[in-house]
Amino acid sequence: MRRADRMFQIIQILRRTTRPVTAASLAEELEVSKRSVYRDVADLIGQRAPIRGEAGSGYVLARDFDMPPLMLAPDEIEAAVLGAQWVAERGDAVLATAARDLIAKIEAAVPERLRPYIAEPTIGAPANNAPARDGLDMARTRAWIRAGRKIRIRYRDQHDEDSQRTIWPVIIGYAETVRLLAAWCELRQDFRHFRTDRIVAAEFLDERHGARPGDLMKRWKRRIEKERGVRLP
Template sequence: MRRADRLFQIIHALRGRRTALPARRLADMLEVSLRTVYRDVADLQRSGVPIEGEAGVGYVLRKGADVPPLMFRPEELEALVVGARFARAFAGVRLAAGAATAMRKIEAVLPEALRARAEHTRIFAPVFEDRHQRDFAQVIDRLHAAIDARQALRLCYCNLAEQPSTRVVEPLCLAFWGGKWTLGAWCRMRGDFRNFRLDRISVIDDAGENFEDDPARGLRAYLTAVSRRPHAPG
């Protein structure tokens, strides 16, 4: 379990309790050591979460406290809601589902005033359930999975001059430019980093291999390169 998730679970376990929750029970619930629980609770207390108690006794949230688990300000919460809506509209099925689940978890423990703010955010990203959008969402998911797995891909690509070519690439990241998506990758044919517009990719095939995490052609090197020439075409 990630540390951020663990801190969330500690606060969630303490909310609404009238009696102290022993550290041992928290440790068993989270499947971590007592030492880890003590350290996490101390970090939460230092960050302003009103947890009372001590090692050997147990912990409770201070009476009357109604604290969102991550201490969101209204504008921070609104940013999360807008981000979740954009993920649902533009970022593929996988991330859309993740964004929806995350928002349900956050909203479940929000105070009423902040929950109402989240529900009435007036920035939208409409989703049109047509075949083109479904197909494009699958492309995003396919490329996202290949990036995670360091899976080399074979692309059929047509550049801005309408010249078709077949490229074997090492996919590194996806970028949304407010209208177009691009795939950032190491192109083996060019021997350099390239950006490929997704709407100009006609075929995506598995190249049959996984590539190594080479710093010379990895994500950090790509970001450095595109900061110097951000519109390097495929």
């Protein structure tokens, strides 16, 4: 790998995470020595790249840093198309349409020599032949998550028992055949996960729950990390 390409890749690695990245991690991914990483990062800082940190503690790229758009590499094209194919098969109607539109836009944007990576991919997402039916409008749910508004639901659990809940939606999780809505439940005063196909009815309230969506997400992540002993991205 040319040094210029390696320095660009350092920027790419730093921009995909908010946590400090150590020189050892950079060296392992780039398959170079830590000494080379130290030299490259020093040169990037000298060229006014907004990288904070130092050897031993890790490096962080300022969130407001931006670079002009560059052409996708073949692996990036296949990764983007694979993800879009998966969403097209398993997402709700609005997301599925957006995923198919994304594939068409990528195909139109890349040069002719790269289009076989889309038309004749080496990887693919399997078809989802038995999707569960959602009990609420998923596109509107995503809008309510971003707006920090409450949803009142009637939920039927695995024992076929109904309950009324007022929830603060946090994030929608996509599994193979079902979707899960993570939310703060006012009834239980804790985070809960609701299968969307078990939601019998939903009322989208204008009332805001008062927590910033980003803060609520952080609280949910901390709960999951503590409960499952894993670190979420």
